[in-house]
Amino acid sequence: MARKLLLCILIFFISFPTNVFGIKLESNYIDVKLGSSKHISDIITLYSDNGFLLYEKYDLGQDIEKVYENKIYVMGNDYGEVIILDDDFEILTTIPGDGSIVIGNGTVYESLVQVEENKYRDYITFIIKDKAISVINHINIENYLYGVVPKEMSASFPLEALKAQAIVARSFAYVNINAHKKDGYNLCDTTHCQVYGAFDNEHRTTNQAVNETYGQYVSYNGKVISANYHSNSGGYTEDSSNVWSQSLPYLTAIEDPFSKNAPNSSWTFTMSTSEIKSKLIAAGINIGEIMDMEIIETSESNRVLSIKIVGSMGEKIIKGSDLRNILGLTTLKSTLFTVYKEGGNQNSKVYVIDANSIYPREINLNYAYILDGKNHIGVNRSSVSRAKGVDRTSTVGSTYVSQPDRFVFNGKGYGHGVGMSQYGAMEMANQGYNYYDIITHYYNGVEILNLGK
Template sequence: MRTVILARRRLRRHRISWNCCKKIFLAVFFFSLCLAAEAQARWIRVGLVTAPSALISGRGLSGKDGGGRCFSLPASFSAHARGSNVVIQGKSYVSPVIVSSPHQIRCGKVSYEGELVLRARGSQITVINRLDVEKYLRGVLGYEINPQWGMEVLKAQAVISRTYALAQMGRHEASGYDVCTTDHCQVYRGTNVLHASTDRAIAQTRGQVLTYKGGLAHTFFCSDSGGATADVSDVWGKSVPYLIVRKEPFPSESPKARWEASLSAGEIQNALAKKGKSVGTLSQIAIERRDAAGRAATLRFTGSAGSSVLSSAAFRTLIGAKKVRSTFFEFSSEGPRMTDVPDPAQRREAPHAARKIAFDTTPLTAAEDAQLKALIEQKKFNVDERLDMILYPERRRNYLYKALGVEAPETEREREPLEQPAEPAKRIPNPSRTEVFANLTGGSVTLYGRGWGHGVGLSQWGAKSMADRGWSAERILEFYYPGTVIQKR
């Protein structure tokens, strides 16, 4: 009997030990999973606001201060700074204070995933949203691109926005966070702009970034390139092998495709003076150099005190990007009004001026070239047609035929000079030098342009046109960033 009792006790002890082992094993296993998840997560700190106070609200809020003290928080409270401390409802906490909740947290009128970090500095408090990059992208894509567009263009945007975010980590380190909520980094609106379609695009590309020679690529993007992207060296002065001029294969149907801006001589003079480029009383502006796509690259300003050269990108910044929407423009003090140009939404597979022309791509003879130049100087073509000829030189013959009212020859033999235009041909300067100028005799100049944005990298409206025609996200990215590779990180 005693032997049986001892055996039972041993068995009981064994069971207890085994149960303990199982608990320890499960604890270690789940802890490892948590560590793995933490290792895979890429946290980003987004600076939301810096102000004398901040209004925070949400359900189940709790706080932890810089000294490790944990405490509960009311459903709504105002926080402000007092030196290096954060003050909440009269109580002072060591900065930074981390506000957590199993639910979304609201700062002002916007809700956020993740946690909010309150940092005090002097009389200002900075609110930072700390969250996983994949969740951060949900608050970016819903604002930066139309969620109603095709999935392939949304996926392309997810990849470049993720790449851009990771490449910008620490950009605002001096302020205690990585990126801001404006277009200085990427526009971020938290959970206020969530959409099922952009969420799917983020999920389907999870972890995917664009790289070049092993490093994160510079994935700049704009709303509408106007038909061709810009070389980054013409915009920001530094060459990047994959951020070059790329003529888009399809026209976009962007409502921003055409624009015009009237600038006074005084407005331009003041802008130049701010840049230290004063030329006195402005009398003339010239496009001194164009890029490979025909976009204005360098401008020369001439006035009573001399002349000065400025990049068109710098000029656009000085005047204002909302007024001069792109650097893809012509100008004339007596130019055609944009009301004379058909609605760009009516275009489909080609710009409106050339849509009904069967293109003859045979190069012009010297005589025909002179004729076309004379017609251009006589303003026989509107700004849209002139820009189209710059973008697609092979279409110049068709515009010549159209202007002279003759039909294209059926053969490709050497052509005789066509009937001379009414006015004698005038010499046009070398296109690589000054080719268009405007005299400000009337005190103002009007810019007629296409596209919206700096033009570098992916054009969202151009990418939409590609996706609508069956292009995959991978093919779209290869077009706009040639030589880059999609990798998962």
């Protein structure tokens, strides 16, 4: 159903350059929320060297009002309207709080409006909801990409890698155009959607990459795809079904030698047992002192699908991706890791003499009764354990297992591993591959189409 809808959107893009789904498609304008919302009583300052022109959002050809000020203040009122004030806090005009009126620079060419410290291309508008005011950048999608590409990939990367990034970012924007529809805009400017920076963050090379791939997007069977990407695959990308439970034929796991020997292709990360415990508790998992971690299941690319965390008060099996979220996405950089414990007393061996032998033999603690300090048999291991014979009267061995001091993670890659590896793209470009080679390497069975103009 979703794919059919996307196809419809694209057909509309190509065939009916009119107003579809609230987006003015003949000019490809989208609404991007800038930063977090403020309270309606907060003052937002806008600057322009040429004054401001107000337009109806869907009729940018003719301004409806001119404001002869280089600095204006904006705030909301209790009626859900946006008040525009001059430098002396005199009200200049009031516009609806639904984003239907947009504010541009006083010149019609290369409109830049400064909001607080940052300049943005095209137009600014505001949406008021529940006493909160959001600043929205009403912007041409290609201009939006000027702000995304340098935020999502270093502008120092080779041009063909930047072009691949521009195309996947454009595809991602098309697919996720309704990500924030319920709040009245299209995309946010954070990693939730794609990171979008102000005009001042633009770079010559990234703008060139956007220009040279104008309108191009990644397509599978004629439909635009969610062209996911990440920093470094660690040598093997991941199947989308292992990350988002949705199997997609173009997001399959592939071997990726290009990502080796690049930043974060391998890493080590150590976290203290007490910090892991507090992070787990913050995530609603309280299993006492953390005694051990055991990888239960890995994917085809060796990423951790599930891991068992053994605590003094119980065990918990969680997804590898959940462990990343809990411990930190920038510290546990991928789920392509192994883990071992360090420090503390790890002597957990138990020796018994049973009826069939006269010499002590080692038994696996997992198959022995574990008693707590009150001689109760329990499934949970506490820091001190004693094993009893099956008659439950004589102690046949004892052991002491203290919590480890820390856990050491050895890993490869950075990010979820699905789709294009950005460092892999860099290496491919350095080896002479072009953006088409890069995209068809990372996305299985795709082609690059152009919206056409």
